[in-house]
Amino acid sequence: xxxxxxxxxxxxxxxxxxxxxxxxxxxxxxxxxxxxxxxxxxxxxxxxxxxxxxxxxxxxxxxxxxxxxxxxxxxxxxxxxxxxxxxxxxxxxxxxxxxxxxxxxxxxxxxxxxxxxxxxxxxxxxxxxxxxxxxxxxxxxxxxxxxxxxxxxxxxxxxxxxxxxxxxxxxxxxxxxxxxxxxxxxxxxxxxxxxxxxxxxxxxxxxxxxxxxxxxxxxxxxxxxxxxxxxxxxxxxxxxxxxxxxxxxxxxxxxxxxxxxxxxxxxxxxxxxxxx
Amino acid sequence: xxxxxxxxxxxxxxxxxxxxxxxxxxxxxxxxxxxxxxxxxxxxxxxxxxxxxxxxxxxxxxxxxxxxxxxxxxxxxxxxxxxxxxxxxxxxxxxxxxxxxxxxxxxxxxxxxxxxxxxxxxxxxxxxxxxxxxxxxxxxxxxxxxxxxxxxxxxxxxxxxxxxxxxxxxxxxxxxxxxxxxxxxxxxxxxxxxxxxxxxxxxxxxxxxxxxxxxxxxxxxxxxxxxxxxxxxxxxxxxxxxxxxxxxxxxxxxxxxxxxxxxxxxxxxxxxxxxx
Numbered sequence: 001x002x003x004x005x006x007x008x009x010x011x012x013x014x015x016x017x018x019x020x021x022x023x024x025x026x027x028x029x030x031x032x033x034x035x036x037x038x039x040x041x042x043x044x045x046x047x048x049x050x051x052x053x054x055x056x057x058x059x060x061x062x063x064x065x066x067x068x069x070x071x072x073x074x075x076x077x078x079x080x081x082x083x084x085x086x087x088x089x090x091x092x093x094x095x096x097x098x099x100x101x102x103x104x105x106x107x108x109x110x111x112x113x114x115x116x117x118x119x120x121x122x123x124x125x126x127x128x129x130x131x132x133x134x135x136x137x138x139x140x141x142x143x144x145x146x147x148x149x150x151x152x153x154x155x156x157x158x159x160x161x162x163x164x165x166x167x168x169x170x171x172x173x174x175x176x177x178x179x180x181x182x183x184x185x186x187x188x189x190x191x192x193x194x195x196x197x198x199x200x201x202x203x204x205x206x207x208x209x210x211x212x213x214x215x216x217x218x219x220x221x222x223x224x225x226x227x228x229x230x231x232x233x234x235x236x237x238x239x240x241x242x243x244x245x246x247x248x249x250x251x252x253x254x255x256x257x258x259x260x261x262x263x264x265x266x267x268x269x270x271x272x273x274x275x276x
Numbered sequence: 277x278x279x280x281x282x283x284x285x286x287x288x289x290x291x292x293x294x295x296x297x298x299x300x301x302x303x304x305x306x307x308x309x310x311x312x313x314x315x316x317x318x319x320x321x322x323x324x325x326x327x328x329x330x331x332x333x334x335x336x337x338x339x340x341x342x343x344x345x346x347x348x349x350x351x352x353x354x355x356x357x358x359x360x361x362x363x364x365x366x367x368x369x370x371x372x373x374x375x376x377x378x379x380x381x382x383x384x385x386x387x388x389x390x391x392x393x394x395x396x397x398x399x400x401x402x403x404x405x406x407x408x409x410x411x412x413x414x415x416x417x418x419x420x421x422x423x424x425x426x427x428x429x430x431x432x433x434x435x436x437x438x439x440x441x442x443x444x445x446x447x448x449x450x451x452x453x454x455x456x457x458x459x460x461x462x463x464x465x466x467x468x469x470x471x472x473x474x475x476x477x478x479x480x481x482x483x484x485x486x487x488x489x490x491x492x493x494x495x496x497x498x499x500x501x502x503x504x505x506x507x508x509x510x511x512x513x514x515x516x517x518x519x520x521x522x523x524x525x526x527x528x529x530x531x532x533x534x535x536x537x538x539x540x541x542x543x544x545x546x547x548x549x550x551x552x
Contacts, residue, residue, distance in 0.1 A: 041519065130406065134524050143517030164524070171519050205538055238534070239541075241419030243317065243447050248410050248440070251530045254523070258514070258531045259538075262481055265515075 002068070002078040004056070008088065012079055016053055016089045016101055022155050029104050031157035032089070033169070035096035036064050041167030042102065043067055048074050049100025053089060056080040064098050071100070091159065104157055107176040109148065109185050116173075117145025118211040119260065122182070122193075124228060125219040126249055129154040133164025134250040135217070136172045140165075142257045146173030148214075150182055183231060186214065194260075195224055195232035196252060198245060204236040209260045217253045278344070278354040280332070284364065288355055292329055292365045292377055298431050305380050307433035308365070309445070311372035312340050317443030318378065319343055324350055325376025329365065332356040340374050347376075367435065380433055383452040385424065385461050392449075393421025394487040395536060398458070398469075400504060401495040402525055405430040409440025410526040411493070412448045416441075418533045422449030424490075426458055459507060462490065470536075471500055471508035472528055474521060480512040485536045493529045 005013060018024035019032045030050065033039060039049065040063055052071050054064065068078050086095035114120065121139050126132055132154050136147055149156060153176070156162075162169050177185075186193060192210040196217070216232060218224035223246070229235060238247070238255060247255070281289060294300035295308045306326065309315060315325065316339055328347050330340065344354050362371035390396065397415050402408055408430050412423055425432060429452070432438075438445050453461075462469060468486040472493070492508060494500035499522070505511060514523070514531060523531070 044519070134527060137524060138527055140518035141516045141523055166522075166524075167519070205541075239537075240417045241537070242416035243320065243443070246442075247417055247530070248413060248442075248526070250524070251410060251414055251527060254527045255530055255534045259534070261515075261517070262535075265481075 002072060002080060004080045006082055006085070008085060012051060012077060013053075013081070013085055013089070016051065016099070019101060020089075020091055020159050022158065025104070025155065025157055030101045031104055031162060032099055032101055032159050033162050034090050034099040034159070036061055036098055038162070038167045039064070039067055039098060039100050042100070042170045043070070045170040047102060047170050049076060049102050051077045051079070051101040052098065053079050053081050053086060054098040055083045055086055105174065107174050109175040109177040109181060112146060112148070112173055112175050114145070114189055114191060114212050117143060118213065118264070119144040119257065120146060120148060120212060120214045121253060121257070122148045122150060122214050122216045123153055123249070123253075124179070124216065124224060125151040125222075126153045126217070127220055128249070129156075129158040129161035130164045131220065131248070131250040132156050133161035133166075133169070135253050136161070136165040136168040136174075138250065138254045138257060140168035140171050142261055144172065144257070145212075146175065148175045148177065148182060150177060150179050179228065192233045193231065194234045194236065194256070195229050196238060196256060197224070197229055197235040198237060200235040200237050202234065202236045204238050204256060204259050207234060207236060207263070209263050211264070213260055215253060215256050215260065217249050220249050278348060278356060280356045282358055282361070284361060288327060288353060289329075289357065289361055289365070292327065292375070295377060296365075296367055296435050298434065301380070301431065301433055306377045307380055307438060308375055308377055308435055309438050310366050310375040310435070312337055312374055314438070314443045315340070315343055315374060315376050318376070318446045319346070321446040323378060323446050325352060325378050327353045327355070327377040328374065329355050329357050329362060330374040331359045331362055381450065383450050385451040385453040385457060388422060388424070388449055388451050390421070390465055390467060390488050393419060394489065394540070395420040395533065396422060396424060396488060396490045397529060397533070398424045398426060398490050398492045399429055399525070399529075400455070400492065400500060401427040401498075402429045402493070403496055404525075405432075405434040405437035406440045407496065407524070407526040408432050409437035409442075409445070411529050412437070412441040412444040414526065414530045414533060416444035416447050418537055420448065420533070422451065424451045424453065424458060426453060426455050455504065468509045469507065470510045470512065470532070471505050472514060472532060473500070473505055473511040474513060476511040476513050478510065478512045480514050480532060480535050483510060483512065483539070485539050487540070489536055491529060491532050491536065493525050496525050
């Protein structure tokens with residue numbers, strides 16, 4: 001049922017505010033998504049929030065009204081509140097007019113179906129939640145099945161990651177695991193593990209990538225640990241032209257992912273036509 | 277000369293702190309860069325800070341000591357201070373042990389030499405300073421000459437942009453201008469203006485891109501205005517596989533840039549070998 005709430009000390013307001021904190025997200029099993037566009041994306045993916053907070057200051061958008069009605073019909077909690085309170089929840093000065101708290105999906109590696117997609121992204125110890133969200137968004141755009149987070153990555157359900165994912169948090173499968181478990185799972189089925197490295201002769205445009213392809217990206221500062229790189233079936237190099245010897249992690253993932261797709265679209269390696 | 281400063285109210289401390297604010301950056305003509313890695317990148321590019329602040333808490337790294345000595349020899353101001361004060365300057369809880377204030381370079385469009393590089397990046401109304409910095413970093417890695425900022429972009433000299441650039445703020449030329457001035461300048465010399473669009477039949481892997489190539493990327497939410505797209509010599513489409521119909525702006529720029537470079541490396545279009 002929809003309630004009007006204007007107090008910062010209301011329990012639901014406090015719960016929603018707390019979801020900016022990882023411990024509170026883990027405790028409640030919920031996460032925040034902001035803005036009608038992402039809530040609509042969630043709905044299109046068959047997901048409804050358990051709690052909605054929206055500002056009654058403006059006219060309610062018809063699509064927002066529909067999501068609110070569906071949330072209530074499903075037994076969800078809907079609160080009408082002020083932009084001030086929404087601002088406190090989202091941590092932004094100019095908050096979106098609506099936000100939802102969603103149940104976190106199962107992130108067990110065993111729940112992934114590798115045959116569901118030709119491409120999977122794997123991130124190791126990525127610290128920046130914006131990078132995690134951007135990689136989810138890129139995965140969605142390139143037909144990846146999902147993102148496997150290895151070792152101590154930033155929380156994919158943080159407000160920053162969800163925001164950067166632009167809705168892909170609802171369309172991409174997510175698994176959180178450790179390296180040993182991942183390798184055991186990977187080797188129990190088909191899959192090519194591809195990493196990037198500065199210490200390889202293989203240009204990233206040369207290979208014919210196999211399906212399912214698992215693209216492994218390492219920590220922002222340190223890259224892949226040597227033993228992780230050694231486990232890869234294929235290490236490729238993206239040639240750099242400038243002073244820099246590295247790319248942003250989300251950028252490197254996207255360039256690799258598009259190159260892999262290009263090789264598949266062409267039915268052969270993207271560089272296969274070059275006489276050498 | 278090196279001075280020890282422990283007061284938050286010291287004038288130099290206040291100046292450095294103020295550089296997180298755009299108005300103060302414009303007034304002083306300075307900007308902040310944090311961390312030895314970026315200061316060393318600047319030095320390699322022939323740039324020294326006018327002011328250095330560093331923490332005396334730890335042993336000073338030999339390279340930092342050299343940059344400090346060179347800064348002093350050039351008449352710069354060097355202050356030894358506390359991690360607390362560095363933290364206030366950088367806005368980070370765990371500040372780098374050294375930071376420098378650098379003079380902003382000339383950002384007049386006329387100062388750019390288009391013949392200096394085969395590739396230039398052009399951003400229109402990009403609002404996210406992290407995107408600006410990431411695009412600079414990608415430009416450096418892909419041999420771009422620099423970044424042209426059109427209409428009301430975020431400040432490339434903001435702390436966030438400089439941080440995301442990972443030193444590329446010192447290696448890439450930067451121009452800030454308006455659309456009309458840019459088009460006049462562009463058309464006064466050689467150059468292919470390439471934009472991305474959802475409404476074109478040209479796949480981004482098809483063309484043979486011309487040099488110098490100017491890659492135009494639009495605002496994060498709205499993309500390119502229709503008349504800007506109409507001015508492009510070439511509009512290309514990056515095929516999307518998922519629910520999403522767009523990529524993060526810095527991601528789209530990087531994927532385009534790597535595809536353009538790949539077409540040049542191959543001496544023909546990247547998809548030229550496909551029988552159609």
